[in-house]
Amino acid sequence: MELKTKLSVLADAAKYDASCASSGSKRERPKGGIGNTEGMGICHSYTPDGRCISLLKLLLTNVCIWDCSYCVNRRSSNVRRARFKPEEVVRLTIDFYKRNYIEGLFLSSGIIQNADYTMEQLVLVAKKLREEENFGGYIHLKAVPGASEVLLKQAGKYADRLSANIEMPVQEDLDKLAPEKTIGEIEDTMGTLRAEIDESRERARADKKSARPAGAGETFAGAGQSTQLVVGASRSSDSVILKKAEELYKKFKLRRVYYSAFSPAEFTSPELSRTPTPPMREHRLYEADWLIRHYGFSASEITAQIADGNLDLTKDPKLAWALAHRQLFPVDVNRASRSLLLRVPGIGVRNVDRIVKIRRFHRIGLADLVRLKVSMNRAKWFVVTADHNPDVFNLDKTDLMTRFRRPAEQLSLFAPGPATVVMGEI
Amino acid sequence: MIYADPGDSFAEWREAARGLLARGVRPDEVVWSGGGQAGLFGNAAADDDAAPCGTFRVPAEFLKLARAVACYESVERWGLLYRLLYRIAGGRRHLLEIESDEDMRCARLMEKAVNRDVHKFHAFVRFREIEVEGEKVFAAWHEPQHFTVEKAVPFFVRRFGDMRFSIFTPKLCAHWDLEELKFSPGVERVALADDTTEDFWLTYYRAIFNPFRLKVGAMKKEMPVRHWRTLPEARLINELIEEAGRV
C-alpha cells in the first residue's frame, strides 16, 4: 500500500481520540538535532470541525484483535485496514515537523497480538525518533492497558505524555461494550505511570536542590498522563461520569480527562445507544470538569441539583449551581473571598485574580467589571459593586431561570469544540 | 504642540519619551506619529538639545508591556504609552495593577493582540524545502498583522537551529544561516518552488477532519480567514465543509 493511502487510513482511524495537547513539557533541542518543547502547546492548524491540529495523530495500525463495540477499529468492523512500518511514522513525523506543521507525534494503535507486543511497537517508534533522529519535539504515546512495567518505563523515557484510556466510567459498561477490558487493569496501568511520574518529579526536585545539572536523572513523561471517556455509548449519566473523572484526578493525578461524544453511525451492537450524543453534552462535561479542576467545585456539588443525573444542556453548570444556591448571593466583589468570587457565574479565574488585585487600590464598580470583560449578562444578577447595581434586586425572582434560557439549538451553534472550550473562562 | 515621530522603533520612542518627560511635557501637548509619517514637522522631541536626559525609574513590568505595545500596528500606540508613562512617573505607581483603567485596558488589549500575533506566527509559518544554489534550505512566506518578526523568529532558531531557513514577510524578512540571524527589508511577494511533502500534509488534514461535527465558526476564530492564503491546507476547507454537508 502506498504511504499516502496508509496515512489517510490511519489518520482517519485516529481521529476519535480527542486529545491533541502538546503543552506541559520542556525540552531543549538536542545537540545536532531538531525540535524542542517550550511548555506552551501550539495549535498549528484547525479543521472545519473546530478542532486543533497540534500533533500528527496516527494509529500504528487499525488492525485490532479486540472487539469494543463503540470503536470503528473493532475486529468485526469492515473498515479498510493498514499498518505502518515504524520508519514510515518516523519519516512522516520528521518531514512534517521540519515544515512547522506540527508540534510532534501522538501515536496509538489497535491491539496487534497482545498488550506487550503492541506497546513494544509504539515504543520502538519513539525510540527511533529520539535516538536515531535526535528529535526533541513532543511525543504522546498510548499506554496499552496491561503492558508490562518494563515497557511502560521505556515508553515514559521517550514520551512527553502517556495515556491509558478508561473508555467507560463503570465496569458494567465495559462488560457490555468492551468485554476484554477491565477498569482494574486500566487503573493498574495508570497506577504504574503515576508512580513513575512521581518518582521522576522527586528526582528533579532533588537535582535542583543539590545543584546537579538539570536532567541528570531521566524525566518520565514530563507532561504527565491523561485519559479519555466515551460519552453516550452506554447509559451512564453525567453524574457517574464526573464522579469517575474526579476520582481519577485524585487517584492518579491525571493532567486531563477527555470526553468524546459517541455517534452511532455504522455501529450495530444492540447494547449501544441508538441516538447520537448531542455535542452540547460533551461541552457541558468539559465545563464541569473545568470547574472541578480550577474552581474548587466537587463533582457532587455540580451534580446535586440535577434530577436525572445529566447536566442541564441549556445553561452552564456554574450558572446552574448558582441559581440553585441563591441564598449565598449576592457576592460583594469588593469584599468576598477569592473562593467565593470563583463561584460567581460569568467571572473567570483570571478575572477573579485581577479583581482581588485591583480592589487593594480602588473600589470596584460596574464599569470596572465591564472593562475586565466579565460576562455581565450572567454576572450582573449575582454581584454587589461599589456603585448601584439594579439587576441584583432580581436575584430572588422566580423567573430568573428563564432569563438565561435560550433555544438549545442556538447554543449548540455557538458552542466551541473541546479544543477551544478548555481554554476559555467560565 | 510638540511633534514626535519614533517611526516603528521602540528605542526611538523611549528616547523621545524620556526627553519629553524630563521637560514635564503633558501627554495632550504631544502629537505622535509613526512609520515615517511625521512629514514637515520633524522630530521636535529628539531635536531639542536642551532636554536634560534624565532616566526615570518605572516598574520592569511597564517596560515589558511597552515593548509589546510598541509592536502594535497603529500610530496610537506611542501616545498611549507616553500617557501611561506620564501617569506612572507622576505618582500613579500602581497603575499597572489597575487593569480596569481605560489606558491600561487599551495597552493590555494591544499587548494581547501582539502576543497573539506572535503565537500565530509560530503556529502558521509553513516551510517549504527548496533548493538554492544546490543547497537544501527551508523558506516560508507569512503575513503577520503587527511588527512581530523580530519577536517571533528566535523561536524558530531555537527549534530549527540545524536548518538553514528564511522567513519572508511584507514587514521584515529573517534569515538563519546556522550561525547568525539576519534581517532584511520586507518584500511584496515571494515565489517558492513546490514541496511534495505538502501533498502528504493535505492528505493528513483531510483524513483527520471529522465530518460529523461542523464548527466552522470555532475554526475561523482560531484560524482567521486572513491567514488562509499562506496556509496550504486552507485550500481544502471549502471542499471539506461541502462534503460534510452531505454526510
Ligand code: SF4
Ligand atoms: S482495543 Fe482499542 S482499537 Fe481495539 S477495538 Fe477496542 S478501542 Fe478499538
